[in-house]
Amino acid sequence: MHTKSNPQKENSNNSKKPSxxxxxxxxxxxxxxxxxxxxxxxxxxxxTKEKVLHAIxxxxxxxxxxxxxxxxxxxxxxMLAVPDTSNEIYFRMIESVQEYMKPKGYSILLYYTxxxxxxxxxxxxxxxxxxxxxLILVHFxxxxxxxxxxxxxNSPVVLISMCNHLWAGKGNPFDTISVDVHRGIYESTKHLxxxxxxxxxxxxxxxxxxxxxQRYNGYCQALNDAGIKYRNDYVxxxxxxxxxxxxxxxxxxxxxxxxxxxxxxxxxxxxxxWQALQDMNIAVPSEIALVGMDNIISSKIIGxxxxxxxxxxxxxxxxxxxxxxxxxxxxxxxxIYLVPSIRLRNSSIKLK
Amino acid sequence: MHTKSNPQKENSNNSKKPSxxxxxxxxxxxxxxxxxxxxxxxxxxxxTKEKVLHAIxxxxxxxxxxxxxxxxxxxxxxMLAVPDTSNEIYFRMIESVQEYMKPKGYSILLYYTxxxxxxxxxxxxxxxxxxxxxLILVHFxxxxxxxxxxxxxNSPVVLISMCNHLWAGKGNPFDTISVDVHRGIYESTKHLxxxxxxxxxxxxxxxxxxxxxQRYNGYCQALNDAGIKYRNDYVxxxxxxxxxxxxxxxxxxxxxxxxxxxxxxxxxxxxxxWQALQDMNIAVPSEIALVGMDNIISSKIIGxxxxxxxxxxxxxxxxxxxxxxxxxxxxxxxxIYLVPSIRLRNSSIKLK
DNA sequence: CTGAAAGCGCTTACAG
DNA sequence: CTGAAAGCGCTTACAG
Numbered sequence: 001m002h003t004k005s006n007p008q009k010e011n012s013n014n015s016k017k018p019s020x021x022x023x024x025x026x027x028x029x030x031x032x033x034x035x036x037x038x039x040x041x042x043x044x045x046x047x048t049k050e051k052v053l054h055a056i057x058x059x060x061x062x063x064x065x066x067x068x069x070x071x072x073x074x075x076x077x078x079m080l081a082v083p084d085t086s087n088e089i090y091f092r093m094i095e096s097v098q099e100y101m102k103p104k105g106y107s108i109l110l111y112y113t114x115x116x117x118x119x120x121x122x123x124x125x126x127x128x129x130x131x132x133x134x135l136i137l138v139h140f141x142x143x144x145x146x147x148x149x150x151x152x153x154n155s156p157v158v159l160i161s162m163c164n165h166l167w168a169g170k171g172n173p174f175d176t177i178s179v180d181v182h183r184g185i186y187e188s189t190k191h192l193x194x195x196x197x198x199x200x201x202x203x204x205x206x207x208x209x210x211x212x213x214q215r216y217n218g219y220c221q222a223l224n225d226a227g228i229k230y231r232n233d234y235v236x237x238x239x240x241x242x243x244x245x246x247x248x249x250x251x252x253x254x255x256x257x258x259x260x261x262x263x264x265x266x267x268x269x270x271x272x273x274w275q276a277l278q279d280m281n282i283a284v285p286s287e288i289a290l291v292g293m294d295n296i297i298s299s300k301i302i303g304x305x306x307x308x309x310x311x312x313x314x315x316x317x318x319x320x321x322x323x324x325x326x327x328x329x330x331x332x333x334x335x336i337y338l339v340p341s342i343r344l345r346n347s348s349i350k351l352k
Numbered sequence: 353m354h355t356k357s358n359p360q361k362e363n364s365n366n367s368k369k370p371s372x373x374x375x376x377x378x379x380x381x382x383x384x385x386x387x388x389x390x391x392x393x394x395x396x397x398x399x400t401k402e403k404v405l406h407a408i409x410x411x412x413x414x415x416x417x418x419x420x421x422x423x424x425x426x427x428x429x430x431m432l433a434v435p436d437t438s439n440e441i442y443f444r445m446i447e448s449v450q451e452y453m454k455p456k457g458y459s460i461l462l463y464y465t466x467x468x469x470x471x472x473x474x475x476x477x478x479x480x481x482x483x484x485x486x487l488i489l490v491h492f493x494x495x496x497x498x499x500x501x502x503x504x505x506n507s508p509v510v511l512i513s514m515c516n517h518l519w520a521g522k523g524n525p526f527d528t529i530s531v532d533v534h535r536g537i538y539e540s541t542k543h544l545x546x547x548x549x550x551x552x553x554x555x556x557x558x559x560x561x562x563x564x565x566q567r568y569n570g571y572c573q574a575l576n577d578a579g580i581k582y583r584n585d586y587v588x589x590x591x592x593x594x595x596x597x598x599x600x601x602x603x604x605x606x607x608x609x610x611x612x613x614x615x616x617x618x619x620x621x622x623x624x625x626w627q628a629l630q631d632m633n634i635a636v637p638s639e640i641a642l643v644g645m646d647n648i649i650s651s652k653i654i655g656x657x658x659x660x661x662x663x664x665x666x667x668x669x670x671x672x673x674x675x676x677x678x679x680x681x682x683x684x685x686x687x688i689y690l691v692p693s694i695r696l697r698n699s700s701i702k703l704k
Numbered sequence: 705c706t707g708a709a710a711g712c713g714c715t716t717a718c719a720g
Numbered sequence: 721c722t723g724a725a726a727g728c729g730c731t732t733a734c735a736g
Contacts, residue, residue: 066422067730085447095437110462128414298650419714
């Protein structure tokens with residue numbers, strides 16, 4: 001480690017940054033004209049503009065955005081708030097929001113809510129402080145307080161749920177985007193049934209989270225529709241992590257009458273399951289079939305059947321909706337539903 | 353999809369947000385006193401503070417941050433700019449920066465540079481526009497223009513390189529953090545040599561990027577130090593993606609005199625390689641040993657030997673350094689070097 | 705086509 | 721302990 005101090009830097013703080021006034025003086029025009037020249041607003045004679053541009057270059061002037069924001073009440077910043085940082089799915093969402101908004105001149109403020117109501121409310125506070133012009137919130141909470149905070153924010157909000165949206169279709173003053181996870185897990189379970197399985201273990205995720213409760217219902221319904229009896233010992237509520245998936249799978253595989261297939265409510269659990277199966281030398285899919293949900297990179301690598309949640313579309317649609325309120329003064333609010341799409345891979349397909 | 357409009361929302365825009373003046377009037381005090389009460393600055397009698405707090409609650413007042421920023425010249429925003437979005441390593445960096453800065457009252461503005469000079473320069477522009485107070489830039493470019501832009505930004509910058517830093521130790525007016533990838537790949541190659549391999553294929557990544565050139569040199573040096581002859585047909589320059597790793601590996605495996613081990617300059621390439629080996633039914637590590645670099649989740653899952661780049665430490669140190677300039681007026685600049693740590697797994701360990 | 709002036713919403717010495 | 725006033729750096733009608 002190398003340490004040094006730099007006297008030059010200290011001194012250079014003395015020379016204050018030039019303001020629009022300095023530019024105006026040097027160019028021999030008024031600050032208003034400098035502003036117009038910079039923003040191509042109003043009329044500016046091209047020779048005047050030249051002079052201004054020269055002065056700007058000379059002073060190495062860059063406008064201070066705070067001045068503009070105060071006057072225009074526009075920050076050109078939007079916030080994308082996601083529950084956590086350990087899930088690829090959010091990164092692809094971030095990417096597509098970024099892709100849409102950047103060319104429109106917006107920057108993205110990123111925020112992690114940890115999935116807590118308190119932090120979710122905090123994002124709405126930042127909105128009201130006018131740190132940002134709009135908010136895309138991937139939320140876990142369904143809480144009256146959150147609802148109120150959104151309503152009273154009086155600014156564009158897009159609410160994204162990684163589940164079936166409980167607040168959709170109720171005429172809310174905000175947009176919602178959601179994904180039909182109930183159907184996703186229903187399809188997932190049904191796929192295993194179609195492959196001839198009737199003993200299907202289920203890695204349910206974390207109890208109490210809407211996101212996982214809905215998925216669980218999909219599993220139950222698929223069994224029910226196929227006339228397969230629900231078995232309590234096949235359902236593992238634990239956590240949505242790789243480790244939890246690993247542990248829960250080991251428990252399932254130690255059962256006297258063990259399942260022939262495992263349906264996981266997300267890919268991380270499925271990956272943990274896959275690891276456990278490798279460790280125990282159990283062949284996939286011939287001995288145990290395996291299906292996940294989220295379609296993350298690791299799943300592609302190991303050939304795990306999974307479900308594309310269309311998080312890229314979610315991000316893109318969210319950005320579009322937000323933009324429509326930001327710039328096009330739309331006061332129409334939409335509820336967008338997406339359906340997960342199965343990505344068939346070797347982990348679940350019966351070998352002939 | 354459900355569409356609706358909400359007349360209430362339209363109207364509510366009429367009632368402008370309350371300003372500090374409105375609060376002052378209602379509380380019967382001056383705006384300055386409201387400000388002091390809010391920020392616990394100066395002296396405010398507790399009964400006065402009470403009155404102010406009441407008025408704030410009544411009006412549902414939240415201060416507009418632009419006013420404060422303009423006056424204080426402080427945004428409490430920092431930017432973290434990373435090259436791309438498809439690499440987990442940056443997410444863990446984001447996370448640790450977030451973890452450090454959030455409790456200090458800073459928010460993180462995220463930016464993707466795409467690894468281009470143009471976008472890297474853009475981040476410095478935002479710094480000079482005073483959209484942010486400081487910048488952590490994970491850069492690819494080593495360019496005089498970039499260097500100048502940092503120097504003239506006159507604001508705290510921490511430069512992170514995912515390679516051996518070319519600008520470290522030169523008394524620059526900014527901090528640098530870098531990782532000794534040369535040594536990393538040297539160790540990686542040497543590890544394979546120690547395992548008895550002398551025919552070692554190399555997935556080199558993208559030609560022309562400093563990040564990969566340095567790694568390549570590490571490979572060459574390890575061979576050289578062990579007295580193993582360098583073979584041009586064992587070195588695959590391609591891209592740093594999974595797909596590229598897959599394709600290049602297939603080429604290597606089609607060679608007449610094919611390698612017994614593959615060293616990849618990053619994990620994505622190694623994953624592609626692993627896939628190819630699976631497809632071709634080649635056993636790992638007994639037929640081909642495999643080592644990657646980055647230690648991403650997928651590598652842990654499939655048991656790929658890799659290198660921890662300490663990106664969490666990088667993020668944490670970067671945040672600390674930035675903070676020291678932001679709040680503690682440090683004018684000492686540091687260069688921090690990290691060394692990748694090997695994570696031994698089954699893919700490279702000789703079975704007995 | 706250009707300039708003078710007001711004002712966006714805060715904070716901060718300063719006087720009392 | 722509190723208020724009046726200046727000012728941060730812009731933009732925006734408005735007058736000419």
